[in-house]
Amino acid sequence: xxxxxxxxxxxxxxxxxxxxxxxxxxxxxxxxxxxxxxxxxxxxxxxxxxxxxxxxxxxxxxxxxxxxxxxxxxxxxxxxxxxxxxxxxxxxxxxxxxxxxxxxxxxxxxxxxxxxxxxxxxxxxxxxxxxxxxxxxxxxxxxxxxxxxxxxxxxxxxxxxxxxxxxxxxxxxxxxxxxxxxxxxxxxxxxxxxxxxxxxxxxxxxxxxxxxxxxxxxxxxxxxxxxxxxxxxxxxxxxxxxxxxxxxxxxxxxxxxxxxxxxxxxxxxxxxxxxxxxxxxxxxxxxxxxxxxxxxxx
Numbered sequence: 001x002x003x004x005x006x007x008x009x010x011x012x013x014x015x016x017x018x019x020x021x022x023x024x025x026x027x028x029x030x031x032x033x034x035x036x037x038x039x040x041x042x043x044x045x046x047x048x049x050x051x052x053x054x055x056x057x058x059x060x061x062x063x064x065x066x067x068x069x070x071x072x073x074x075x076x077x078x079x080x081x082x083x084x085x086x087x088x089x090x091x092x093x094x095x096x097x098x099x100x101x102x103x104x105x106x107x108x109x110x111x112x113x114x115x116x117x118x119x120x121x122x123x124x125x126x127x128x129x130x131x132x133x134x135x136x137x138x139x140x141x142x143x144x145x146x147x148x149x150x151x152x153x154x155x156x157x158x159x160x161x162x163x164x165x166x167x168x169x170x171x172x173x174x175x176x177x178x179x180x181x182x183x184x185x186x187x188x189x190x191x192x193x194x195x196x197x198x199x200x201x202x203x204x205x206x207x208x209x210x211x212x213x214x215x216x217x218x219x220x221x222x223x224x225x226x227x228x229x230x231x232x233x234x235x236x237x238x239x240x241x242x243x244x245x246x247x248x249x250x251x252x253x254x255x256x257x258x259x260x261x262x263x264x265x266x267x268x269x270x271x272x273x274x275x276x277x278x279x280x281x282x283x284x285x286x287x288x289x290x291x292x293x294x295x296x297x298x
Contacts (some may be wrong), residue, residue, distance in 0.1 A: 008042040028272040093122035100145035148270025161271035173238035178236035192219035208265040
């Protein structure tokens with residue numbers, strides 16, 4: 001393949017991922033006009049439209065999506081190998097990008113990675129807080145974090161946290177106005193605080209379990225957040241029932257600011273796991289982070 005074709009692929013990957021010529025140009029250090037010229041030349045040579053452009057947005061065509069899915073992981077592998085070679089014989093260095101929920105970042109990632117940064121001054125960390133079940137290859141992340149029951153079979157993972165129990169809670173001020181639910185059916189008449197999942201744009205069903213019986217309950221209410229900490233704050237201030245991790249609820253339960261309800265249905269999930277591409281060779285800097293985050297008793 002001629003050398004210029006490799007450059008075209010890198011330009012295409014950047015524009016397709018960013019969905020923006022402006023952001024891709026800034027990332028590559030090129031002008032927007034040069035990027036546009038490169039994409040047009042590539043489409044002309046291939047005889048197929050890869051990107052659909054309007055005055056406001058850029059989207060990837062079916063052919064472009066197919067090409068992106070094939071070539072992007074290969075370029076990621078090449079970049080990983082180059083980093084691995086550069087690391088040999090020297091101190092671990094490089095930038096690692098994480099995607100994780102704000103809860104996982106605050107309770108697990110940051111407390112341990114702060115020590116890694118202090119020990120290894122050439123390592124850089126970028127964390128993206130969201131609740132999406134992100135595709136780390138498409139998103140150009142080195143690592144993702146999610147609960148153990150949500151892991152795909154084709155990725156490598158390491159357990160980094162203990163089992164996590166979710167509980168239904170409400171403030172005494174709310175329960176004084178609305179009698180505590182005795183059954184799951186009672187949730188239908190309660191103001192429940194919802195969490196929106198950005199992956200599909202839908203609301204997270206409360207995953208509840210009582211003995212061998214499990215069920216997903218779609219609740220209704222006047223408040224929707226996309227972050228768990230805002231959900232906790234709204235529950236503490238008496239705006240409804242919430243389904244939240246026990247470690248966040250515990251201080252408020254002990255102080256009396258929250259009360260647990262429907263306790264037989266509280267669900268325990270496998271703890272947070274760090275996941276990464278299984279077909280990608282683990283670089284030295286990645287291994288430093290994996291070792292730092294790995295749960296001691298896992």
